[in-house]
Amino acid sequence: MRRKITVALVGFGALVSSLLVSTPAAAHGYISSPPSRQAMCAMGRVSDCGPIIWEPQSVEAPKGSHLCSGGNDRFLQLDDPTKNWPATGVGHSVTFTWTITAHHATRDWEYFVGDTRVGYFDANGSVPGDTVTQTVDLSGYSGRILLLARWNIADTANAFYSCVDLQIGSGGGQPSPTPTTSSPSPSPTPTASTSPTSQPSGTWAAGTAYHAGDEVTYQGTTYRCLQDHTALPGWEPPSVPALWQPV
Numbered sequence: 001m002r003r004k005i006t007v008a009l010v011g012f013g014a015l016v017s018s019l020l021v022s023t024p025a026a027a028h029g030y031i032s033s034p035p036s037r038q039a040m041c042a043m044g045r046v047s048d049c050g051p052i053i054w055e056p057q058s059v060e061a062p063k064g065s066h067l068c069s070g071g072n073d074r075f076l077q078l079d080d081p082t083k084n085w086p087a088t089g090v091g092h093s094v095t096f097t098w099t100i101t102a103h104h105a106t107r108d109w110e111y112f113v114g115d116t117r118v119g120y121f122d123a124n125g126s127v128p129g130d131t132v133t134q135t136v137d138l139s140g141y142s143g144r145i146l147l148l149a150r151w152n153i154a155d156t157a158n159a160f161y162s163c164v165d166l167q168i169g170s171g172g173g174q175p176s177p178t179p180t181t182s183s184p185s186p187s188p189t190p191t192a193s194t195s196p197t198s199q200p201s202g203t204w205a206a207g208t209a210y211h212a213g214d215e216v217t218y219q220g221t222t223y224r225c226l227q228d229h230t231a232l233p234g235w236e237p238p239s240v241p242a243l244w245q246p247v
Contacts, residue, residue, distance in 0.1 A: 029102075030057045032099040089166075093137055104127065
């Protein structure tokens with residue numbers, strides 16, 4: 001009997017160890033400006049995106065992938081080239097803003113166009129705040145491109161992935177998303193330099209970092225925040241039901 005109990009405990013310990021090894025990093029984030037593909041899905045500007053509309057911050061997969069989904073089967077819709085992904089008009093120097101909904105030690109940040117790395121930021125194991133902004137030089141490109149960004153976690157094998165469709169050379173450095181013909185929602189015009197402020201209650205305002213459970217008013221209606229995010233112009237509560245719910 002004692003031997004059986006010992007064997008059972010050893011087996012249980014092995015199971016616990018395997019679960020600890022395979023547990024994903026407790027960190028989440030995505031590019032909110034210019035709007036990434038998952039941000040476009042969360043805004044409702046692209047349809048049939050699957051579960052990403054509820055969790056744009058959760059595209060987590062092993063490091064090294066060049067797919068928008070990172071190879072994560074739950075988010076393969078992000079890899080679909082047949083979807084009408086809106087492209088944001090930018091200049092040749094683009095500032096990307098990550099919204100971080102859970103914090104974790106970071107190895108580095110990488111930006112790719114195809115297989116070419118166009119941006120690299122060494123984090124040296126530091127822990128990011130609620131937002132991270134990084135400027136990438138895209139002077140070697142023009143026209144429409146797809147940029148892939150990877151947030152590589154320092155102490156796990158995983159990374160977070162975010163793809164952004166860009167139209168380079170459409171004038172100026174201010175992003176101006178091209179609206180989809182099938183979506184009646186307003187076309188957001190985020191500014192990369194916007195710094196989020198803390199406004200957990202009151203009137204909804206672009207550039208504000210909101211957290212799940214926060215309540216705001218917009219055009220006389222009260223809304224409750226469903227998931228952490230930094231608000232952008234065009235993300236007014238009635239336009240993004242994945243982020244706000246009328247109270």
